[in-house]
Amino acid sequence: MASRIPFNRPSVRHPSHNHPLRVFKACRENEIICSGCELELAGQAFKCTKSDCDYFLHKSCFDLPREINHKSHSDHPLTLLHSSPYGQPYTCDACGEYGSGFTYNCSKCQYDVHVGCAFIPETVKREDHEHQLTLIYSTPCKGREDGATFICDVCKEIMSDHLWVYYCKECDFGTHVHSCPVYEDHEPKKRGGGETSSEALRMQSLMVARDELAAMRIRNKIKNSIIQFGDEPKYKWVYD
Known part of the structure; x- marks a missing residue:
C-alpha cells in the first residue's frame, strides 16, 4: 500500500519567535x-x-523594518526589538503607556516607541475642531520656566511634557496621540504603477488596529462604570 503523505501548509520564520x-x-x-x-x-x-x-x-x-530614522529622535536611528530590553515592560516615550511586545529602541538613550506609535500620521482632523492637528514630539509647555503644564483638551488630564501631542498652534488645542484623537480615513497613496506603498499599508494597518483596541478598552470601561485614559496623569496650561 502506498503511504499517504500528509499535506502541510507553507510556513515561514520570523526572528521574534522560535517556531514556524x-x-x-x-x-x-x-x-x-x-x-x-x-x-x-x-x-x-x-x-x-x-x-x-x-x-x-x-x-x-x-514586515516591520529592522531600523528606522524617526523625527522624534533625530540624533540616532531606532532599532526594532522583539521584546523589552529592560527585563520588564518598557514605557513608550510617545504615548506614555506600557509595552512588553515589539519596540523601536535607541539603546544609547533608552528611548522606546511602540511600533504602533512609530507610524501614526503627522496630521489628523477632528470633527470637533475646525483646524487640522499636527503631531509634535513634546507638549508646547516643555522647557517653559513659568511652571506651565499642558492639559489634553479632550480628556482634561495633565500630560507629561515629553509626550507626543496632536496640536493646533492657532487655537492652543491639543490631545493625546491615542484614544483621544479621532482619525480620518487615510487611504494609502499609490505609486505611479498603481502599486500601493508597503509603508502606507503598514501605517494604515497599525492605525486601524490601535483604534480598534482603544474602542474596545473604552467599551469595557464603560461597561464596568470605570472611565480612565492612560496610566499616568495627563496636562494643558496650568500655572502655579
Whole structure:
C-alpha cells in the first residue's frame, strides 16, 4: 500500500519567535492580541504552527523594518526589538503607556516607541475642531520656566511634557496621540504603477488596529462604570 503523505501548509520564520508561523485570517470576534504591537488582531496575520503556542503577528508587524530614522529622535536611528530590553515592560516615550511586545529602541538613550506609535500620521482632523492637528514630539509647555503644564483638551488630564501631542498652534488645542484623537480615513497613496506603498499599508494597518483596541478598552470601561485614559496623569496650561 502506498503511504499517504500528509499535506502541510507553507510556513515561514520570523526572528521574534522560535517556531514556524503560518498564514492566518483573523476575525475581530476572535479577540486575539498580536504578540508584536499588542493590539487586537484582525485581517491578514500569522500564527504559530504549534497548537499549544499562542503567538500571533499582524502581517504589518511581520514586515516591520529592522531600523528606522524617526523625527522624534533625530540624533540616532531606532532599532526594532522583539521584546523589552529592560527585563520588564518598557514605557513608550510617545504615548506614555506600557509595552512588553515589539519596540523601536535607541539603546544609547533608552528611548522606546511602540511600533504602533512609530507610524501614526503627522496630521489628523477632528470633527470637533475646525483646524487640522499636527503631531509634535513634546507638549508646547516643555522647557517653559513659568511652571506651565499642558492639559489634553479632550480628556482634561495633565500630560507629561515629553509626550507626543496632536496640536493646533492657532487655537492652543491639543490631545493625546491615542484614544483621544479621532482619525480620518487615510487611504494609502499609490505609486505611479498603481502599486500601493508597503509603508502606507503598514501605517494604515497599525492605525486601524490601535483604534480598534482603544474602542474596545473604552467599551469595557464603560461597561464596568470605570472611565480612565492612560496610566499616568495627563496636562494643558496650568500655572502655579
